[in-house]
Amino acid sequence: MKNLLRYREIWLLAAIAVLIGLISMRFPGFADPANLRQVFNDTSILMILALGQMVVILTRSIDLSMASNLCFTGMVVAMLNAAYPAIPIPLLIVVALLVGLVLGAINGFLVWRLNIPSIVVTLGTLTIYRGATFVISGGAWVNADQMSPAFIGLQRAAFLGIPVLSWIALLVIALFFLLMTRTALGRSIYAIGVNPTASVYAGIDVGRTKFIVFCISGMIGGLAGYLWISRYVIASVEVANGYELNIIAACVIGGISIAGGIGSVGGAVLGALFLGIISNALPVINISPFWQMAISGSAIILAVVLNARGERRQGRIILKKAEAA
Amino acid sequence: MTDTPAPRHIPDRLDKPLSSAIFSWEALLVVVAVAIFAVNSFASPYFLDPWSLSDLTFNFTEKALIAFAMALLIISGEIDLSVAAIIALASTMMGMAVQAGAGTPVLVAIGILVGLGCGAFNGLLVTRLGLPSIVVTIGTMSLFRGIAFIILGDQAYKGYPASFAFFGQGYVWWVVSFELVLFLVAAIIYWFVLHRTSFGRRVFAIGNNPIAAQFSGVRVDRIKFILFCLTGLMSGIASVLITSRLGSTRPSIAQGYELEAITMVVLGGVSILGGAGSILGVVLAAFIMGLVTFGLGLLNVPGIVMSIFIGLLLIIVIALPILWRRLRGGR
Numbered sequence: 001m002k003n004l005l006r007y008r009e010i011w012l013l014a015a016i017a018v019l020i021g022l023i024s025m026r027f028p029g030f031a032d033p034a035n036l037r038q039v040f041n042d043t044s045i046l047m048i049l050a051l052g053q054m055v056v057i058l059t060r061s062i063d064l065s066m067a068s069n070l071c072f073t074g075m076v077v078a079m080l081n082a083a084y085p086a087i088p089i090p091l092l093i094v095v096a097l098l099v100g101l102v103l104g105a106i107n108g109f110l111v112w113r114l115n116i117p118s119i120v121v122t123l124g125t126l127t128i129y130r131g132a133t134f135v136i137s138g139g140a141w142v143n144a145d146q147m148s149p150a151f152i153g154l155q156r157a158a159f160l161g162i163p164v165l166s167w168i169a170l171l172v173i174a175l176f177f178l179l180m181t182r183t184a185l186g187r188s189i190y191a192i193g194v195n196p197t198a199s200v201y202a203g204i205d206v207g208r209t210k211f212i213v214f215c216i217s218g219m220i221g222g223l224a225g226y227l228w229i230s231r232y233v234i235a236s237v238e239v240a241n242g243y244e245l246n247i248i249a250a251c252v253i254g255g256i257s258i259a260g261g262i263g264s265v266g267g268a269v270l271g272a273l274f275l276g277i278i279s280n281a282l283p284v285i286n287i288s289p290f291w292q293m294a295i296s297g298s299a300i301i302l303a304v305v306l307n308a309r310g311e312r313r314q315g316r317i318i319l320k321k322a323e324a325a
Numbered sequence: 326m327t328d329t330p331a332p333r334h335i336p337d338r339l340d341k342p343l344s345s346a347i348f349s350w351e352a353l354l355v356v357v358a359v360a361i362f363a364v365n366s367f368a369s370p371y372f373l374d375p376w377s378l379s380d381l382t383f384n385f386t387e388k389a390l391i392a393f394a395m396a397l398l399i400i401s402g403e404i405d406l407s408v409a410a411i412i413a414l415a416s417t418m419m420g421m422a423v424q425a426g427a428g429t430p431v432l433v434a435i436g437i438l439v440g441l442g443c444g445a446f447n448g449l450l451v452t453r454l455g456l457p458s459i460v461v462t463i464g465t466m467s468l469f470r471g472i473a474f475i476i477l478g479d480q481a482y483k484g485y486p487a488s489f490a491f492f493g494q495g496y497v498w499w500v501v502s503f504e505l506v507l508f509l510v511a512a513i514i515y516w517f518v519l520h521r522t523s524f525g526r527r528v529f530a531i532g533n534n535p536i537a538a539q540f541s542g543v544r545v546d547r548i549k550f551i552l553f554c555l556t557g558l559m560s561g562i563a564s565v566l567i568t569s570r571l572g573s574t575r576p577s578i579a580q581g582y583e584l585e586a587i588t589m590v591v592l593g594g595v596s597i598l599g600g601a602g603s604i605l606g607v608v609l610a611a612f613i614m615g616l617v618t619f620g621l622g623l624l625n626v627p628g629i630v631m632s633i634f635i636g637l638l639l640i641i642v643i644a645l646p647i648l649w650r651r652l653r654g655g656r
Contacts, residue, residue, distance in 0.1 A: 297466065
């Protein structure tokens, strides 16, 4: 039990349970399994994005361009779909992944080969990718009536009673779990975040790993691009404007340390769910949605205050263990 | 042998050879600025007009005021992403004061004090609790703007007094606007503070090695706190200017300014990792960004496409010296 309490995911889970409990007091239907499934589905895209951002943050980098990548890729697939409705949707998803990959690779290349700090690179590409969306679309929107029924319908189709969008989120969560806990790449990502210099001596190619990490976040941005556009059925330059900060907020609430090396798949997912629950709950308990921004801001500050305490304590525990061993 | 060594003259600063001045970052920025200025004059017949050039300055003065304080903050190794949200909150508070019938001096005081208060809040969280500033200010960014949204919702405050319009729309002399004068005065003050006072040296020391600075007797936390307060203060001043210029307040006011101010700072040669930079560079970067957006505006290029140029400019200007050094084989 004591060991279990050391994991911040448990605390976050408890916080979410309390949150759901509080909401249920005002609106009894909220804790209903069907409603919770709906909340999960609504939060799927944020969860996927938070996982992509997580691997970047773990290596002491940051990707501010994810929302712009989402916007650009979403516009590309929406325009493709509008122009050639015959292209099968799985192929469009592959296109989305590839376009996202290219955008992520550009970030990664600049970080890897030119050694420019990632915050500067992605600050630049943040504006470039969104501007490029305007260039390819000419400022025009792609509306619901221009998209094919299959394009819109895929993620809404139910499989075993759960929408495909939720299945995609579950699949991405599973893949990231395997990546972070069962592969050498996952281990090197943590190692770089904890101590980049030691990682070099341990034979990890830090630059190349960062490149790969940005490729991953790019592909995730691309995937989320398709999912976002087909969910909200409109593609415009304004899509997900400013959303990069929500993604980072989900990571921070999930206990992923901005200093790198600390964080888990479970944390990112729960952090996103926490934000998702708040945004879903506000309307049903009659609080103006205008409160949402201030509430998530307070949640971020609270989370980082609590996590900072946790990190310090954990550091000591690790040292004691090492001494005993 | 018995000679006592002559007291060695230790210069205050190292003599810089001319070549280093020519290849300095600021020189590169001057070249870029002159090039863009020349291209603009050729591209549009309306560019070389005193009033056009005066309008141009409104593109960057407000953001540059924030960028000066942000430059000091980034040199010290911290960052503040909440500046635009501070503008929104300060503007909302001024709007509330107008509804209550406050006059111009009170409005200005409220704008500046709210900014200062928000900056102090950031500073307390970062220095007292030892939290990373990038996360804290992402949080306060949502919090400050969130409060503005709670107060205003989808409404807007209008009805600012006529005398309040001077700050954002008034001219001191001929084409020289009040905002431009404020920008120049702030530039000189920040240049003096950063490059000519011990406070400025301490800011550099903290950015290069906060632990060494601490052990050298620099009150790291206190200086960082002051820098956060300064950044908040400048955001408050910018809020007064923007509110006065627009004559209305919406909760979405100044959206995205934080990234533009940071772009200005980084483009000005301030190291995002801290410890290096100059105010002259930031001033030049402000001019360059103003020139690019205004020049493209005269050519009817939409704002969103301009942002591509700003983004490219940022990456290229940062990448060029790195590539240059690599080509020359140096490290």
